[in-house]
Amino acid sequence: MKDNNIDNIIELSNELRWQIGDEFHDNLTESIYADAADIVKDSVTTQDGEKRFRLDSKIDKIVTSKTWGFPIMFLILGTGYGLPLLVLIIRLLCWQACF
Secondary structure, X not given: OHHHHHHHHHHHHHHHHHHHOOXXXXXXXXXXXXXXXXXXXXXXXXXXXXOOOXXXXXXXXXXXXXXXXXXXXXXXXXXXXXXXXXXXXXXXXXXXXXX
């Protein structure tokens, strides 16, 4: 009887997984960060009430963006001491693609 219940639960979870979609986790994470940004926006104030330019925030948005994140990482790793690490990453990625 227990095995039958477990099988039903596994079958139901597999069906629900495909109904949710592939981008569920990405959308959930983005919404959590958006909520956090709204909370910060409402609770953090400056002396003059204006938004101030923050260089670290701008750099963070560029470096962690979906478009520029990987090219910047590979550029940084490809210079100086990062080159052996870059070769290792590429070999690992190629190894995973082969298997």
